[in-house]
Amino acid sequence: MPFSFHLEHRDGGTAARAGRITTAHGEVLTPAFMPVGTVGSVKTLAPDDLVEAGCDVLLGNTYHLSLRPGVETVAALGGLHRFMGWSGSILTDSGGFQVMSLTEFNKVTEDGVEFRSHLDGSKHFLTPEKAMRIQDGLGTDIAMSFDQLVELPAPAETVRDAVDRTLRWARRGLEERERLRGEGRGTMALFGINQGGTDAAERARCFAELGGMPFDGFALGGLWVGEGRRLGLEMVERDCAAFPEDRPRYLMGVGHPVDVLEAVARGVDMMDCVLPTRNARRGTVFVSTGRLVIRNAAYARDARPLDPECGCPTCRGFSRAYLRHLFVSNELLGMRLASVHAVHQILSLVRRARAAIAAGTFAAFRSEFLDRFHSNETLVRAAS
Ligand SMILES: [Zn+2]
Numbered sequence: 001m002p003f004s005f006h007l008e009h010r011d012g013g014t015a016a017r018a019g020r021i022t023t024a025h026g027e028v029l030t031p032a033f034m035p036v037g038t039v040g041s042v043k044t045l046a047p048d049d050l051v052e053a054g055c056d057v058l059l060g061n062t063y064h065l066s067l068r069p070g071v072e073t074v075a076a077l078g079g080l081h082r083f084m085g086w087s088g089s090i091l092t093d094s095g096g097f098q099v100m101s102l103t104e105f106n107k108v109t110e111d112g113v114e115f116r117s118h119l120d121g122s123k124h125f126l127t128p129e130k131a132m133r134i135q136d137g138l139g140t141d142i143a144m145s146f147d148q149l150v151e152l153p154a155p156a157e158t159v160r161d162a163v164d165r166t167l168r169w170a171r172r173g174l175e176e177r178e179r180l181r182g183e184g185r186g187t188m189a190l191f192g193i194n195q196g197g198t199d200a201a202e203r204a205r206c207f208a209e210l211g212g213m214p215f216d217g218f219a220l221g222g223l224w225v226g227e228g229r230r231l232g233l234e235m236v237e238r239d240c241a242a243f244p245e246d247r248p249r250y251l252m253g254v255g256h257p258v259d260v261l262e263a264v265a266r267g268v269d270m271m272d273c274v275l276p277t278r279n280a281r282r283g284t285v286f287v288s289t290g291r292l293v294i295r296n297a298a299y300a301r302d303a304r305p306l307d308p309e310c311g312c313p314t315c316r317g318f319s320r321a322y323l324r325h326l327f328v329s330n331e332l333l334g335m336r337l338a339s340v341h342a343v344h345q346i347l348s349l350v351r352r353a354r355a356a357i358a359a360g361t362f363a364a365f366r367s368e369f370l371d372r373f374h375s376n377e378t379l380v381r382a383a384s
Helices: 047-052 062-067 071-076 080-084 096-101 128-138 156-182 200-210 229-242 257-265 275-281 313-317 320-328 332-359 362-375 377-383
Strands: 004-010 017-023 026-030 032-034 057-060 089-092 106-108 113-116 123-126 142-144 189-194 217-220 249-251 270-272 284-287 290-293
Touching: 004 332, 017 332, 026 032, 026 332, 032 057, 032 332, 047 332, 062 071, 062 096, 062 128, 071 128, 080 089, 089 128, 096 106, 096 113, 123 128, 128 142, 128 156, 156 189, 156 200, 189 200, 200 229, 217 229, 229 249, 229 257, 257 332, 257 362, 275 284, 275 332, 284 332, 290 362, 313 332, 320 332, 332 362
Parallel strands: 032 270, 057 089, 089 142, 142 189, 189 217, 217 249, 249 270
Antiparallel strands: 004 017, 017 026, 106 113, 113 123, 284 290
16 A cells, blocks of 8 residues: 655654655655645645645545535546646545534434535435545545544533544444455545543543554544643643554644644644634734734835745745735735745744754754744734
8 A cells, every 4th residue: 555654753852753654646744734625725826836835745625525526526537636736645534524513404323424515405424434435536645534523512421422433433434445445446544533522531542442443544633622722732642642653643623833833742743724824815824923914004014024034935025015905905816925925834834843853953943933933923913
């Protein structure tokens, strides 16, 4: 199978690590951040923009793509890579998160989740087996196990039942991949998802079983859903300590620079989030000194780039004043230029973290980045 993970460096002072994932579509250097291409596009960006930013892996959404244009259409056009013109690696989610969070009607049974499409209200039924077949049909490099998400806070019994069902569904997904392989398909890697919310004992109980299953990697699920950074990071630390060294660890839904760096320090290898690009389209970007609100009147005649320390095409070519003008005038180019910077900023952060881990200087890198990042945040906010 064309998937492998090699751990290359371990930081001496923290649990941070640097590695290399190989898929049929190339290498993914870890720690890695995956921009989110929800419906087969990272909004406003073309594949070349992502390559230029150093992106080697994208996330695609099974739920969205299976409803529109549909997996048969994507498969008929050569799979998701060819359909969207992306030659790097792709990880797809299982659709579980979206069917629980985006649909107005959804019903969980032992067999799967029944839901109505947010597009036209049509009825669908997603099961662990279907989630595998759809991801295989899209031609993903890394598929995710179909899990049951619980909205927190929830009674302990609800969390326990969801963990048990997630484990049964995890097994069914693995079995379906075996069936696909029997049909000459199913070459994708498959990651299991650890659940249990913020209940440390439930997460440990979940992984005691999940960890024994032949997954190619493990994800930390059910976190960054409103529990707060301190508790979220505590769960990350516990999960990573339990996860095996030789397989990649993926923290789902994390994209704030501070969270990304703190998760890396605790042993996370991969992350994804719509936050950097969604914020950018709304006119807020992260820069090395914190958060910058582009529409801020203080930038009306500011000739400096968004971030003087950033080497992205937006920061090389355009001023804050121009970007502010574009946003105030509702020009689409504003969203695009801000998105270019946002993707560069977060990918540059994980790339520099990786270099620091390899050089044995991660602790210093982390504290310098955080000091600098917090230096101006309140100032920018105060001025807006
Ligand atoms: Zn930039």
